[in-house]
Amino acid sequence: MAFLPLWLRQYQRRDLSDDALAGTITAILLVPQALAYALLAGLPPEVGLYASIIPPIIYALTGSSRTLAVGPVAVAAVMVAAALANFAQGDPALALAGALWLSFLSGVFLLLFAALRLGWLSHFVSHPVLNGFSTGAAITIIGTQLPTLLGISISSQHAFIGAINALLPELSKTQQLTLISGATVILLLLISRHWLASWLKHLGMSASSAGLTTRVTPLLIVVLAILLSMHFDGAAHLAVVGGIPAGLPMPSLAFLWVPGWQSLVSSALLIALIAYVESLSVAKLLAMRRRQRIDANQELMALGSTNIASSIVGGMPVAGGFARSMVNFEAGAKTQLASIITASWVALAALVFSSGLAPLPKTVLAAIVVVAVTQLIDLRSILTTWRYDKRDGLSQVATVIGVLVLGIEPGLMIGIGLALILYLHRTSNPHIAVIGQLAGTEHFRNVLRYSVQTWPSLLIVRIDENLYFANTPQVESQLLSLVADHPHAKHLVLVLSGVAAIDASGLELLESLHVSLSEAGIQLHLAEVKGPVMDRLQSTHFMRTLNPSHIYLSTHQAVNHLIQSSSEATL
């Protein structure tokens, strides 16, 4: 039984009713979203359903989170749409094959990351960048839904700005009925989200029933829209979803014979990265609330298998969605059995009701997407980030603007790249402080911030950054100008308490500094060299030229020794 996941082996009967309820509520939310996100990705609606059946079950059996709800998500869907624009060139069959390739390749990347222990790569998507990306992607998604909401057909555009530009001249072609239907749905959903629960409670309904009713709203709207559309022959007046094949497709690897996958590799990598980062952060958040643990590497393997499974059963790329997981969690899900129950409901819907979806107006699904993604827009956090850290704020703003102007993928890459460049820029210009002794202590601090004791013959300098190639020229020129500013200094003590690494360029800097100082009659000393740094320096030419007695455990020892020996010399 060891192949069964821990939660299943230890399953407690009393969790069953909680899991069943949570699984059902999540399914009610998931069915309309699955249809909508498939359309958002530019795929037939059933692809969203297929991605919501087998993949969540695979995740349930392999993942380390107990409550993460895995399935199609808005951000991955719009990334698929962006990747397919070039690949499919409008051919629906090619678009479907491309979507399966994207699921498959992102799954392979996730498994590769797991095998090569490359999960740390995901840390390079900083929180401000991820936040900016979500905001930008949500606005882009709204932009992609506008033509559907207005009943205008224009060619799809990569970026929000382009989409708006293409839409503006066509505005006169707006179809009133489509617009009114969509706007009504948006209004109803917003009312439901913001006020319905409190109204119902006001009317005497229990909080949990009120919450449940709120969650049912999208499904109710879909059913109502279908009924209305059937009655008034909606297909004659509005764009409708159209025929959906009944039942489930057979598992197939046929898409692997569609050529041109090479052009999807970089998109699949970005989708894998975002799917992993989003899933992991949601999983961690939920696990923390119940003191459970998330194993980052197991998550990589689980999400990788899940995406490969999705491609085989005809589904789009999947991830752990934030909103859906929160609903699942708050509805009381205890284990992944809830996800399996959700999947069973979706399967039932796909088998039994899919033919009934044909008259559903597309504008209803577009409205559901728009309302779902508005939650991702977080402009306030830009301000908070900016106030604390200009560099982080800049990467966040650049990501939002990059996504809106250049598109989903370039925007994300600009954000990731800029955050790294700005971090490197920060380390390339390190803080260097002349320090002195705090009276009555063995502690040394910046002479500019504290009233400390100094000695004319001693220049004690603390370097607050690793010595590496990007900052050695800066550090060298700063140190040389400090030496020039202290003409009486006979000893330069470099305090390396803030230096955790010295690379080959840093070593060259120390060597050339030692030579220049010797020629100027100044002795070089090192203090507070960390263990790992000392291990490396040990066998270098630099260490052989430096007097070993010039290396001190602490700044205090260095100063004591130098003051003593210089007063002896004076005697």
Next chain:
Amino acid sequence: MAFLPLWLRQYQRRDLSDDALAGTITAILLVPQALAYALLAGLPPEVGLYASIIPPIIYALTGSSRTLAVGPVAVAAVMVAAALANFAQGDPALALAGALWLSFLSGVFLLLFAALRLGWLSHFVSHPVLNGFSTGAAITIIGTQLPTLLGISISSQHAFIGAINALLPELSKTQQLTLISGATVILLLLISRHWLASWLKHLGMSASSAGLTTRVTPLLIVVLAILLSMHFDGAAHLAVVGGIPAGLPMPSLAFLWVPGWQSLVSSALLIALIAYVESLSVAKLLAMRRRQRIDANQELMALGSTNIASSIVGGMPVAGGFARSMVNFEAGAKTQLASIITASWVALAALVFSSGLAPLPKTVLAAIVVVAVTQLIDLRSILTTWRYDKRDGLSQVATVIGVLVLGIEPGLMIGIGLALILYLHRTSNPHIAVIGQLAGTEHFRNVLRYSVQTWPSLLIVRIDENLYFANTPQVESQLLSLVADHPHAKHLVLVLSGVAAIDASGLELLESLHVSLSEAGIQLHLAEVKGPVMDRLQSTHFMRTLNPSHIYLSTHQAVNHLIQSSSEATL
């Protein structure tokens, strides 16, 4: 007179003879190299001469180095060849226009760097990467000269491996006379470089005359080859340089009307970067020997103007060459007057002797190139770097292999990128040490390396890296597992002596750590927070939730206070 450079305003008469001699010696070295590097770049030989007249004079009047010899260099030449392969598609007129565009654009980039104070970007080319790049470029250059040396004509290839692959099946077409001529010249040059001076001194010649004779060898070989070729009708048996227009071209901006420059932008950026990094490091090296100063920003402006000037007078991109500058320096150059004298000699050569160059066999120039660039191959430094720092060694090896397999530009970018990724990887996995007090001092050190005092209720942890997005997940999990390993700990003291920056993600880490610890009944304390870090934290939500008395100037103070208060609690 303020527009004249400092060295000219303060010119001392006694430096004149030194400058004249050094300038003449450098010219003797420069003329054959200028012809050879132009051919290496895939350009007519006179382009190398044009780049050696006006550009060095512009640099002499604007640069901050007194002895840097600016002109065509091998590495920039092979970069030009790589960039032009696609641009010119074999059309000589287009190749020339492209080379002028490359000079112009790299000059514009250098001026832009100066204006935007972006010189620090060049620090991201680490020494190991630059070294690996020079080695790889030198081997590539030798590969490009092999067909000329063997008298085989094949289409030019981007990378060394490709060039060798293309050459191997053609080896049977080797022209014996060409091969023998080239091999003889290589042999003569190597003998001259390694043994001639000591032989001549052995024969009683003074050291300086012997050195001078060595330097004259290439020019002597060129003259001799021309005479032999004229006598035996070389053009009938060998590929020769052919007609070179006499005189100098009129300054012209006509190349700016040749379209397609956009595709050269990234190559021009890389040429600008390498030209600047090489020139600056040579200039610094020479300046250090005579206690002179180099102004990095002035160098950017000088090199930028010089390259723009080169494009206008029909020359190729220029930089400060290592070998040539060393010859200039060692021949006794005191000021940039030496460079002006060099330029005058080259101008004379271009005006008077250029028509005489026609019968010169190309294989002679190829041999000069090969011998010149062998000095750039430095395989031993790979070993030294590898021994000290595996990451630096890896970037150096990757650069060499990248250049040889993929070509000059991709190899360089791989090296720069890999060095950055490896540095970030290092910082993403920081060293975290539990520390204790060294007996008899106020100094705290790693419990694993030193015999130190610890207290069961205190967990004192030193974080040896900035807290930023790439390492916060690691730091968090390491801290939480340290806390789990110390079940009796009531206080966690984070010693931030190694933390010079905390970004938004780092701040989130501190906040969530504070919450988790509080829930587990453990108090969080900070010690040795650096001034700049404290300034930022001051106004954050985290600081409002953390008790201000939980921040200590030194670890010793924190421990003193916590031990005292806990013993009071026990009483």
